[in-house]
Amino acid sequence: MTPLITTSPACATTSLEDEALVVRLTGDWQITESPPKWSQILAAHRPRRVVLQAEALGGWDSSLALFLSAARLWSAAQEVELVEQGFPPEVGRLAALLVTKPQVAAQNPRLADFVAVVGEATHKVWQETKDLAQLLGECFYSSGRFMRGQAQFRWRDCFTEMQQCGALALPIVGLISFLVGVIMAYQGAVQLRQFGADIYVADLVGLSVVREMGPMMAAIVLAGRTGAAFAATLGNMQANEEIDALETLGVSPIDFLVMPRIMALFLMMPLLALYANFLGIMGGLVVTASILDIPSSLYWIETKSIIDLSDLSTGLIKAATFGLIIGLCACLRGLQAERSAVGAGRAATAAVVTSTLLIIVSDSIFAVIFNILGW
Amino acid sequence: MNVIGRNSKFAIEVAGLECRYGERVVLADVSFAVKPSEIFFIIGGNGCGKSTLLRHLIGLKQPGQGRVKYFGRDFTHADRAGRQELLRTFGVLYQNGALWSSMTLAENVALPLELYTKLDRRERARIVSLKLAQVGLAGLEDYYPVELSGGMKRRAGLARALALDPAIVFFDEPSAGLDPITSLKLDELIRQIRDTLGTTIVIVSHELPSIFDIADRVVMIDSGARGVIAEGEPNQLRETSPDQRVREFLNRRVAVVQQQQESLHP
Numbered sequence: 001m002t003p004l005i006t007t008s009p010a011c012a013t014t015s016l017e018d019e020a021l022v023v024r025l026t027g028d029w030q031i032t033e034s035p036p037k038w039s040q041i042l043a044a045h046r047p048r049r050v051v052l053q054a055e056a057l058g059g060w061d062s063s064l065a066l067f068l069s070a071a072r073l074w075s076a077a078q079e080v081e082l083v084e085q086g087f088p089p090e091v092g093r094l095a096a097l098l099v100t101k102p103q104v105a106a107q108n109p110r111l112a113d114f115v116a117v118v119g120e121a122t123h124k125v126w127q128e129t130k131d132l133a134q135l136l137g138e139c140f141y142s143s144g145r146f147m148r149g150q151a152q153f154r155w156r157d158c159f160t161e162m163q164q165c166g167a168l169a170l171p172i173v174g175l176i177s178f179l180v181g182v183i184m185a186y187q188g189a190v191q192l193r194q195f196g197a198d199i200y201v202a203d204l205v206g207l208s209v210v211r212e213m214g215p216m217m218a219a220i221v222l223a224g225r226t227g228a229a230f231a232a233t234l235g236n237m238q239a240n241e242e243i244d245a246l247e248t249l250g251v252s253p254i255d256f257l258v259m260p261r262i263m264a265l266f267l268m269m270p271l272l273a274l275y276a277n278f279l280g281i282m283g284g285l286v287v288t289a290s291i292l293d294i295p296s297s298l299y300w301i302e303t304k305s306i307i308d309l310s311d312l313s314t315g316l317i318k319a320a321t322f323g324l325i326i327g328l329c330a331c332l333r334g335l336q337a338e339r340s341a342v343g344a345g346r347a348a349t350a351a352v353v354t355s356t357l358l359i360i361v362s363d364s365i366f367a368v369i370f371n372i373l374g375w
Numbered sequence: 376m377n378v379i380g381r382n383s384k385f386a387i388e389v390a391g392l393e394c395r396y397g398e399r400v401v402l403a404d405v406s407f408a409v410k411p412s413e414i415f416f417i418i419g420g421n422g423c424g425k426s427t428l429l430r431h432l433i434g435l436k437q438p439g440q441g442r443v444k445y446f447g448r449d450f451t452h453a454d455r456a457g458r459q460e461l462l463r464t465f466g467v468l469y470q471n472g473a474l475w476s477s478m479t480l481a482e483n484v485a486l487p488l489e490l491y492t493k494l495d496r497r498e499r500a501r502i503v504s505l506k507l508a509q510v511g512l513a514g515l516e517d518y519y520p521v522e523l524s525g526g527m528k529r530r531a532g533l534a535r536a537l538a539l540d541p542a543i544v545f546f547d548e549p550s551a552g553l554d555p556i557t558s559l560k561l562d563e564l565i566r567q568i569r570d571t572l573g574t575t576i577v578i579v580s581h582e583l584p585s586i587f588d589i590a591d592r593v594v595m596i597d598s599g600a601r602g603v604i605a606e607g608e609p610n611q612l613r614e615t616s617p618d619q620r621v622r623e624f625l626n627r628r629v630a631v632v633q634q635q636q637e638s639l640h641p
Contacts, residue, residue, distance in 0.1 A: 031502070031540055032463065034493045061540035061572060062502055069501075090571045097508045098501055340476045340521045 008058060010035035012067075014045065021047035025067075028058040035063045038070035050075060055086035065094035135254075135332050139262060142254045152255040161264035165226040169272060172225065173218050177276035180213050181205055181283020189292055198292045202302035205284030210307050214277035215315045216363060218269065219322035223355040227330040230261050231351035234334025235344030243335070253335070262327030269323030270316045277315065310375045318366055322359050329355035383446040386411045386543055386575040387432070392441035394424060394431045400439065401427050403601050407594045411542070412573040414565065416586050416593040416609070420624065423598040425579045429547055432577070433467055434458065445543070463491060465543040470551060472532030474520040480507060480531050481516035487538040506534040510564060526557040530564070537568065544568070546578040550585050558582065562589050583627055595621055 007028040015022050029035045052071060057064075068084070068091060075082035084092070145151040188204040234257060237243050243253050281303055288294045330351040337347035387409040394402040401424035409415045419425050430436045432443055434450065442451040450461045474483050484503045488494055494502065500516075507513055510530040520528055529549060536544050546565070550558040562585050568574050580586065586593060586609050593612065595605040597620055605612055605621040613625035623629055 031488075031494070032491050037498075062505060063540075065505065066498060066501060094505065094509070094571065098505045338521060342476050 007033070009033065010063070012036040012041055014041060016045070016047070017051075019047065020049040020051055021045050022051045022053065023071075024056065025052065025054045025064075026056045026058070029060040029064040029067070031061050031063040031066075035067065038067055038074060042074070047080065049081045049083070051083045051085065052087070053085045054088075054091075057086070057088075060088070060091060062094065064091050065098060068092070068095040069098035131336065132328060132332055135258070135328055135335075138254045139258060139328070142252065142259050145255065146259065151259065152251050153259055154256065155260075157256075158260035158264050161261050162268055164229070165222060165264055166268035166271060169222060169225060169268075170275065173221050173272050173276055174279045176217050176221055177209070177214060177279040178283040180217055181209060181280035181285075182287050183283075184208060184213070184280075185284035185287035186291075189287065193292070198288070198294055199298065199302055201284060201288050201292065201294075202299045203306045206281055206303040206307050207311060209280035209284070210277050210311050210315050212315075212363075214280050215269075215273040215319035215322060216359070217280075218272040218276045218319065219326065219359050220356060222265065222269065222272070222323070223326050223329075223359065224352055226265065227326045227351045227355045228348040230327070230330035231334040231337070232344045232348040234331060235337030235347035238335065238337045239339045239341065239343055241339075258327075258331040258335075261331060262324060265323035265327040266320055267323075269319040269326075273315055273319035277312075314366070314370050314375050318363065321362060321366075325358045325362060326355045329358060383411060385409065385444075386413070386446060387577065388444040388447075389432070390441055390444075392428075392431060392443065393439035394427050394436070395439050396424070396427050401598075401601065402596060405441070405596065405602055407603060407606055409543075409575060409577060409592075411575050412569060413591045414569055414576045414578070414589050416590040417577065417579045417596065418581055418586060418593050418624070419596040420581065420598065423596050424601075425581075425596060426547060428596065429545060429577075429579045433465065433545055434462065463539060464541055465545060466536030466539065466541040467545045468529065468532045468536045468547065468549060470547045470549075471525070472520065472528035474528060474531055474535070476520050479517050479519055480512065480523075480534070483520070483531065484535045484538050487535065491539055502538070503534075506537055507531070509537065509568070510534045511560075526553050526561070529553070529561065533564070533568075537574075540572060541574070543575040543577065546576070546580070548580055549578060550580060550582040555584070558585065559588075565589060583625070586625075595624065 007030065008026070010027040010029040010033065011025070013024045013026070015024075023041055027035075050071065052068070054064075068087065071082060072095060074080075142151055146153055184205050185201050188201045189198065192198055192200050192204070234243070237257070243257070246253050246256055284303075285296055285299050288299050289296050333347040333351040333354065334344075337343040385408045389408070390406050392402070392405040393400060394405065405428065417425050417428060427436070431438050438451060442449055444450060445461050445464055448457065448461060450458065453461060474480070475486075478486070481500065481503045484506050485499050488499045488502055492499075503516065504513065507515060510533050512527060512530050512534065515523075515527075515531075520531065523531060533544075549561055549565070553561065565576055565578070566589050569576050578585070578590075590609050592607060593605075593609050594603055595612070596602060597604045599620075604618050605616055607616075609625060612621055616622050616625075
């Protein structure tokens with residue numbers, strides 16, 4: 001293929017004349033075509049005077065300014081006289097910009113000392129705890145307004161979110177819960193069979209699913225699925241100044257955006273947990289019926305006998321709390337998002353991480369509380 | 376003087392271009408030519424298809440008919456290699472800078488240099504500093520786009536567009552949303568870039584002060600006519616254009632309103 005333009009390559013020829021190094025610059029100097037570098041010119045010479053001749057120069061761009069500024073810097077450092085002949089004035093101006101450019105000391109925050117890093121991290125955790133508490137407080141206020149019928153709350157939004165985090169989450173929550181039931185039954189069966197206690201697989205699966213795994217798995221799935229979506233949506237709205245627009249309209253973003261989402265999760269999570277419980281137990285039933293030869297009816301009776309209302313209610317209380325946590329974390333991260341394209345993405349990630357962490361922490365707190373209460 | 380521009384009669388030649396927005400033909404039979412080292416404006420009212428035309432010129436959209444040539448070489452029907460080569464002859468400043476938000480200003484400007492030159496890291500850093508100094512952002516290498524004002528973002532976008540010293544720079548509404556002084560400074564910067572490297576400048580805009588300040592020539596497109604309705608020097612068009620729409624646009628005056636005012640205040 002013929003080239004776009006016919007250029008003669010940039011060239012710098014050197015000659016020594018009376019202790020002076022004469023550098024003759026010819027050809028077209030283009031930054032994309034690797035023109036000569038000042039360090040190459042100097043390789044074999046230690047002159048006391050340098051003459052740069054650019055009379056026969058073709059076209060030029062920033063690469064020539066780079067060359068000239070390198071020559072100027074070198075001659076200033078070595079105290080060698082530099083004579084510039086025939087350079088277009090613009091080249092000199094650009095080279096001067098390169099030489100006089102203030103050297104900004106690179107400040108790398110990563111190199112800050114350890115104590116400062118720990119201090120900042122602690123401060124950040126404290127700040128975020130306060131932010132979360134503040135959002136929780138605002139939501140309480142908002143629910144007060146809601147009770148009095150004064151909140152700018154749109155049921156339509158709430159129903160849409162309920163559909164999103166409830167009905168549309170059924171397949172994935174169902175599949176995961178079923179498989180968790182299957183896994184637990186398998187693991188339990190292998191151990192319990194050694195003691196002839198096969199039937200207790202039903203107790204193992206039933207209790208752990210209803211008290212722990214059902215609500216927990218539903219919450220983890222919703223944190224990843226719905227929490228991330230909430231944070232990304234609010235983050236995007238933040239970037240588009242949509243939340244500012246609401247505020248200037250006198251509409252509380254907490255009433256209008258946060259409350260419908262938190263309420264949807266708060267109401268849907270217990271229902272999802274019930275559904276997850278049922279499918280988890282079904283997973284155990286399938287395994288025991290197929291590999292342990294325990295009749296399904298026996299498994300079902302054993303499950304019913306071991307699970308009482310306190311087991312079920314602890315699971316549902318947890319589920320509702322997890323829903324609240326996911327909603328709060330997701331909305332907080334969304335509202336805190338930077339006003340940029342990356343802001344929404346970071347908010348989504350942070351929402352999932354924070355809500356998963358808080359779900360586990362609150363679950364362990366619940367374990368202690370229920371143990372003390374004897375539930 | 377930029378190497379690429381020196382031997383060609385025209386930097387850009389547009390012939391019989393048909394621009395579509397989705398299925399709708401927005402502009403038909405658009406033809407004009409831009410000379411090397413010229414500051415050329417594409418002007419017209421809101422929604423007339425200026426930005427769509429620009430997207431066709433820079434290859435983001437393929438025209439239905441017609442062709443665009445850069446320095447005599449067909450860009451519209453070029454093969455992959457030829458297209459890549461021609462793409463490097465121009466830089467584009469998008470409306471809000473279009474800086475990559477996950478990178479610092481230095482990384483934004485350095486990326487084209489990293490991809491298309493053999494400069495080492497130190498030399499790249501010096502060129503980046505030069506480009507940022509050229510646009511008046513010296514010392515802001517380590518800033519992220521989110522930390523900059525609208526005008527600064529645009530300047531940084533310009534530094535990136537200039538990274539490879541392209542022969543042509545396209546500007547999409549460079550002054551939109553800027554205050555008059557910032558806008559004036561940007562105009563001066565554009566003129567300075569042209570004067571320094573002989574860069575051809577094509578600007579899509581409807582900012583009259585900028586047009587009369589720095590434009591060598593303009594082409595005006597109109598949504599009603601779905602094409603070019605005038606081409607020439609802005610001052611000349613303002614006074615003597617036979618087309619009323621051109622005179623109204625450039626004089627910022629609507630004839631009907633003028634007549635009404637005259638009848639109210641004879």
